[in-house]
Amino acid sequence: MDKNKIKTSCLINNYNYAEFLSEAVDSALNQTVKFDEIIIVDDASTDNSVEVITKFTQVANVKSVLKEKNQGQLSSFNEGFLAATGDIIFFLDADDIYEPQYLETALNFYKRRSECDFVFCAYKKFGALEEIFQADAIDLDLGYSVIRTLYSGEWIGSITSTLSIRKEIIRKFLPIPNVEDWRVRADDCLVWGASLVGAKKFYISKPLVMYRIHKSNQYHNKIFLDIDNNYEYKRFWKRNSLFNYILQKNNLSLPLLxxxxxxxxxxxxxxxxxxxxxxxxxxxxxxxxxxxxxxxxxxxxxxxxxxxxxxxxxxxx
CATH class of the missing domain: 1.10.8 (Helicase, Ruva Protein; domain 3)
Incomplete structure (x- = not known):
């Protein structure tokens, strides 16, 4: 066994996305470099998602976590993390798709930059809208962002399906108990959490993920935000609670000078x-x-x- 091999886990979170789920799982299975494990977490779907998942669990490196109670996206992240054995964990929403070279490109990046803890990449929107979203035209070393996150709440990252994080970093903030606060937008917990515990972040400028735009996509269509005009205000208070939990969990305090x-x-x-x-x-x-x-x-x-x-x-x- 190669002691230098980096073991990889792909966590696919799903809730009532049976119509898209097969494409997402296939994209994880059909990488030019294979994932060591693919974990599909179903958040008590009421459609035929479990039937779709059962078909895929016949594949050797695919396993499932079938939750009995719907608790939202953060709960799925928690359960997936607890089931994962990889050194680096890759996140994928069940309605999105990886490009075939995604894992190979990201792994090569981690190997070249051993100090890298957290990577996000550019992505392509497809479906109801087609365009490429790039935070920058070149790869970037974004350094550390504890201070910026702690004092300004800066959000240094991207959508869930573009994120990968070393497990040694994730275990410093997951699992997070207040799951009801983050039924949606749980990628906030990943992005802010990684910054607070001292992850060194990098950005890959190549669009390696396909982000599906459709009528049920709350983040892009802002359905959730339109229903609740006080969402950002509530998010601010939820952010404070999240920060306090992570700081206490890691015995961290506000910096001096x-x-x-x-x-x-x-x-x-x-x-x-x-x-x-x-x-x-x-x-x-x-x-x-x-x-x-x-x-x-x-x-x-x-x-x-x-x-x-x-x-x-x-x-x-």
Whole structure:
């Protein structure tokens, strides 16, 4: 057995997506490099999803978790994580599709960058709308984002089906108990959770996932948000509860000397953007309570900005 082999798990979360599920599972099965295991978590579907899943569990590396009670997407992430044995866990919504080269490309990326904990990629929208979504035209080392997430709630990631995370990172925040808070938009827990526990994040610019746009797609169509105009307000309070849980679970506390910890975190991004400097400037200005260190932090930040500008490391949009 190759001790250097990276074991991979694909977690497919499903609720009443029987009409799409076969395509999703097939896309995970038909990778140019095979997943070691594919785990389909069904959140007590009322359509014929279980029938579809049963057909696939005849394949050696496919197994299922059939929940008896519908509890939402976070609950499915929790159950899938507890069943997974891979070193890296890949997430896939049951209505989306992987490109055949997705796993091979991502694995090669992890192997080249051993410090990488969290990867997301560009994606193609298809179905009711067709277009390519890229956060950037080139691959990016996004560094660490504990401070940005903790103080600004920055969301450094992408839709569920583009995410992969090392299990050693995920176990620091999953399972999360307050599943009712995250029946939808549970990818918030993955993106924010990974940042808070110190994941080093990277972005792959090649669109390797197909994101299906259809009438039941709540994230794209904002059906959920239109029904509840207070959603973002509620999400803010749910975010605070989530952050407190993760901090307590990992015995983490608010950093001292925010002016310096902010600058040190910024320096983990090899080629920062102008917006990165603005983000940390706002954090130092708003949350560094000591006036002396506030001014000193702003001066140091500006000095670092000039240095990156002069050396050509500042990434201009």
């Amino acid at each position: 925010l002016a310096f910890t902010s600058l040190n975190e910024l320096k983990t991004i090899p080629c920062p953007k102008y917006q990165d400097f603005i983000s940390y400037l706002k954090i130092i200005f708003l949350f560094e309570h000591n006036f002396f260190w506030k001014i000193k932090g702003i001066v140091f930040l500006f000095s670092y900005f000039l240095k990156t500008l002069m050396t050509g490391k500042l990434k201009v949009l």
